[in-house]
Amino acid sequence: MNNPHIIPPAPRPMDTRPLHKRKRVWIGGFVLMAIGSAIGQSGAHDDAVKAAAEAKPTVTATATVTATPKPTVTVIRTARPAPAPAVTVTKTETADASISSLDTGSSNSGTCSIVSNAGNCYSAGEFCRNSDHGATTTDASGTSITCSLSGSRWRWTYS
Structure with a gap:
């Protein structure tokens, strides 16, 4: 300042x-x-209080507490089901000239099971249904693909 x-x-x-x-x-x-503190400490009032405290009966209380045991919790951990075994589907084609002559080139050429x-x-890279886990089939061009676990998702991959 x-x-x-x-x-x-x-x-x-x-x-x-x-x-x-x-x-x-x-x-x-x-x-x-x-002098003031000496007067405050010694007085007839203190003697009367002491006599009154000594004359009172003492009360003893006894409390009994019974506790019931708490129920225990049992945790059962269930394991995840293992993936289903690989399903292989084999399709036998019959030589039917009328079906091959009617093929218009759509995505479903009749070769995928x-x-x-x-x-x-299905084509490689697409997601699989839960019912197709581990299954093998062919894509529209006839290449074999399998539904397998890729990262955290099931996808169709070339086998």
Whole structure:
């Protein structure tokens, strides 16, 4: 606070009383305090309180607590079912000239044994149905594909 516009407080004047009078004031205060605490500690009131406390009967309470055991919890962890064994489907084709002459080049050329719900052949990279896990079939071009676990999902992959 080095502000030049603020006037510093004036110094305290020296005490003009002589030293022996200041000592008397301190000693007198101490004596009064000692007398007051002595009066407060010894009194007829304390004796009456002690006598009243000794005259009261004591009460003893006994409590019995019976606790029932808490039920225990048994945790059974079920294992995940193992993937179904690989299903291999074999389709035998009959030489029917009327079917091959009617082929229009659609995605379902009749060579895939497992088809999607829409009736189309699966191709590699598509997701598998739960019922197709581990199964092997062919795509529209006749290449063999298998439903296998890829990362965290089941996908059709080339086998």
